[in-house]
Amino acid sequence: MENRPLEYDYTVAKMFMVTTIVLGIVGMSIGVFIAFELAFPGLNTIFGQGIAEYTNFSRLRPLHTDAVAFGFTLSGIFATWYYVGQRVLKVSMAESKFLMLIGKLHFWLYVLGVAAAVVTLFMGYSTSKEYAEFEWPIDIAIVVVWVLWGVSIFGLIGIRREKSLYISVWYYIATFLGVAMLYLFNNMEVPTMLATSAAGETGIGSWLHSVSMYAGTNDALVQWWYGHNAVAFVFTVPIVAMIYYFLPKESGQAIYSYKLSLLSFWGLMFVYLWAGGHHLLYSTVPDWMQTMGSIFSVVLILPSWGSAINMLLTMKGEWQQVAASPLIKFMVLGSTFYMFSTLEGPIQAIKSVNAIAHFTDWIVGHVHDGTLGWVGFMIIAALYHMAPRVFKRELYSKSLMAAQFWIQTLGIVLYFTSMWIAGITQGMMWRAHDEFGNLAYSFMDTVDVLHPYYALRGTGGLLYLIGFFMFAYNIYKTMSARPVEESELQNASPMGA
Amino acid sequence: MSIDEFSAYGYFFLTLLLVVGLYAYIYHLYKKKKDATGVDYENYSNMALNDDIGDTPVKPVSDEKKK
Numbered sequence: 001m002e003n004r005p006l007e008y009d010y011t012v013a014k015m016f017m018v019t020t021i022v023l024g025i026v027g028m029s030i031g032v033f034i035a036f037e038l039a040f041p042g043l044n045t046i047f048g049q050g051i052a053e054y055t056n057f058s059r060l061r062p063l064h065t066d067a068v069a070f071g072f073t074l075s076g077i078f079a080t081w082y083y084v085g086q087r088v089l090k091v092s093m094a095e096s097k098f099l100m101l102i103g104k105l106h107f108w109l110y111v112l113g114v115a116a117a118v119v120t121l122f123m124g125y126s127t128s129k130e131y132a133e134f135e136w137p138i139d140i141a142i143v144v145v146w147v148l149w150g151v152s153i154f155g156l157i158g159i160r161r162e163k164s165l166y167i168s169v170w171y172y173i174a175t176f177l178g179v180a181m182l183y184l185f186n187n188m189e190v191p192t193m194l195a196t197s198a199a200g201e202t203g204i205g206s207w208l209h210s211v212s213m214y215a216g217t218n219d220a221l222v223q224w225w226y227g228h229n230a231v232a233f234v235f236t237v238p239i240v241a242m243i244y245y246f247l248p249k250e251s252g253q254a255i256y257s258y259k260l261s262l263l264s265f266w267g268l269m270f271v272y273l274w275a276g277g278h279h280l281l282y283s284t285v286p287d288w289m290q291t292m293g294s295i296f297s298v299v300l301i302l303p304s305w306g307s308a309i310n311m312l313l314t315m316k317g318e319w320q321q322v323a324a325s326p327l328i329k330f331m332v333l334g335s336t337f338y339m340f341s342t343l344e345g346p347i348q349a350i351k352s353v354n355a356i357a358h359f360t361d362w363i364v365g366h367v368h369d370g371t372l373g374w375v376g377f378m379i380i381a382a383l384y385h386m387a388p389r390v391f392k393r394e395l396y397s398k399s400l401m402a403a404q405f406w407i408q409t410l411g412i413v414l415y416f417t418s419m420w421i422a423g424i425t426q427g428m429m430w431r432a433h434d435e436f437g438n439l440a441y442s443f444m445d446t447v448d449v450l451h452p453y454y455a456l457r458g459t460g461g462l463l464y465l466i467g468f469f470m471f472a473y474n475i476y477k478t479m480s481a482r483p484v485e486e487s488e489l490q491n492a493s494p495m496g497a
Numbered sequence: 498m499s500i501d502e503f504s505a506y507g508y509f510f511l512t513l514l515l516v517v518g519l520y521a522y523i524y525h526l527y528k529k530k531k532d533a534t535g536v537d538y539e540n541y542s543n544m545a546l547n548d549d550i551g552d553t554p555v556k557p558v559s560d561e562k563k564k
Contacts, residue, residue, distance in 0.1 A: 005551070006550050007550065008550055087545075087548040088544045088545055088548055090548065090550060090552070090554050091550075092550060160558060161554050161557060161558055161559070162544055162554040162556065162557070162558070163554070163556040163557060163558045164541060164544070164555065164556045166541065166544040166545060167541070168545070244545075245545050248542060248546060249545050249546065249548070252546070254539070254542035254543070254546060255542045255545075257539070258538045258539045258540075258541050258542050259523075259526045259527075259538050259539070262526065262538065263519075263522065263523065263526070266522065267519075270515075
């Protein structure tokens with residue numbers, strides 16, 4: 001026992017890898033189903049009128065968004081933290097029984113929270129705040145899970161051997177602090193049981209259902225400060241943490257400019273928090289606040305591109321690796337999609353563009369080129385890199401991985417191009433009017449025109465889902481693939497045919 | 498001073514502060530390398546590249562304790 005060399009302990013990382021894949025399948029399957037529901041409304045009642053309440057678009061939509069954001073993505077973030085955290089701090093979780101206990105508790109409470117969220121959303125319990133639909137008891141559970149993750153992060157940092165914190169650790173800490181602040185403030189809510197009606201009656205509400213502590217425009221402002229920064233601190237910051245570790249590690253190249261990574265970090269931290277106002281353009285929010293939201297969104301291009309270009313330049317002189325390794329392909333295309341969606345977002349946030357884009361499918365397209373192309377690809381790449389190292393086996397199939405890459409890329413392209421066309425068509429039709437100011441089209445006219453694009457979008461989503469199943473299968477088979485030596489794991493991941 | 502004037506001054510000085518802060522940070526990142534006890538931040542990339550548990554840390558915690 002005494003003489004056994006110390007090793008990193010990936011127990012908790014492996015547990016979260018499983019939930020990443022399982023919740024990815026759940027969230028994306030629901031997404032594909034509801035995409036086809038929009039194209040073919042008959043699907044809303046395909047399982048019979050009796051249970052249509054549970055299968056209609058509006059009941060399933062929050063399940064899709066929450067499962068992919070707080071299920072798939074958060075699990076991916078936790079899995080990579082429990083892997084990257086140990087390695088860059090050069091300390092093993094096996095060295096602390098306490099941290100191991102916290103890590104396992106973190107996982108099991110998270111699973112419990114997810115189960116509660118899925119059941120209540122299915123039953124129709126919802127605060128009706130986008131991406132913050134969970135009712136207050138679940139919110140409290142989520143806070144506990146989050147605090148446990150914090151204990152894990154700072155506990156591991158506390159016993160580290162490497163004095164300075166690697167840039168990825170900065171980004172993980174920012175994720176922890178950012179989400180903690182956002183979540184607490186946006187989920188301030190009161191059970192309706194405690195409310196009094198206008199007529200003075202009490203005790204007429206419910207213990208489980210709650211209303212926000214803010215009202216009207218204030219509620220909208222807090223909600224979109226939260227909503228947009230959920231994109232920042234769940235879909236951007238931790239994913240940047242991943243690419244700053246996994247791309248240099250897999251390619252064997254040092255970050256092109258470490259100083260630029262530090263500068264981009266502070267830029268991103270400062271600018272992102274002010275951009276949420278762009279969700280409320282042309283609403284009752286003060287005009288200066290809308291302008292501020294637009295301007296900060298445009299400024300946001302700088303720190304985002306700072307990181308993305310830094311990653312692409314990391315591959316300088318090593319571009320043959322992109323051709324040779326499907327794993328590097330995922331990361332380089334992920335980084336490119338990050339550049340793409342962080343240019344597209346600011347364009348949509350410009351007031352005159354937003355006048356066409358707001359409430360249309362272009363926004364949905366924007367979200368998905370970011371999440372499918374950047375978040376999804378990066379988490380998939382991270383798990384592919386981790387799998388041979390945590391299972392000590394080569395990746396089952398390189399060709400399957402390459403096929404997955406191309407199928408999913410095609411899926412993403414179909415998704416965002418169809419949504420661009422659909423969105424701009426919608427925006428133009430809603431605005432069109434004759435010389436007397438009468439609207440040229442009714443809402444149903446737009447629905448008719450959009451049908452083919454909705455069908456295309458569903459197909460794109462389906463291709464991405466098929467690719468995700470290939471990913472799940474590849475990882476599953478990796479567990480029984482050829483065992484590898486420690487020396488094979490230095491940089492490029494070993495892959496079977 | 499009207500609220501418009503106040504916000505205009507506020508805007509100007511805040512922008513100035515941020516610009517100075519940003520350039521000062523860049524200056525700091527480069528200057529530290531040239532100091533006697535200099536830190537070359539580019540070496541920090543090695544924290545990811547040499548991250549086996551037996552690898553020598555770029556900047557070990559134990560160094561700090563010895564001082």
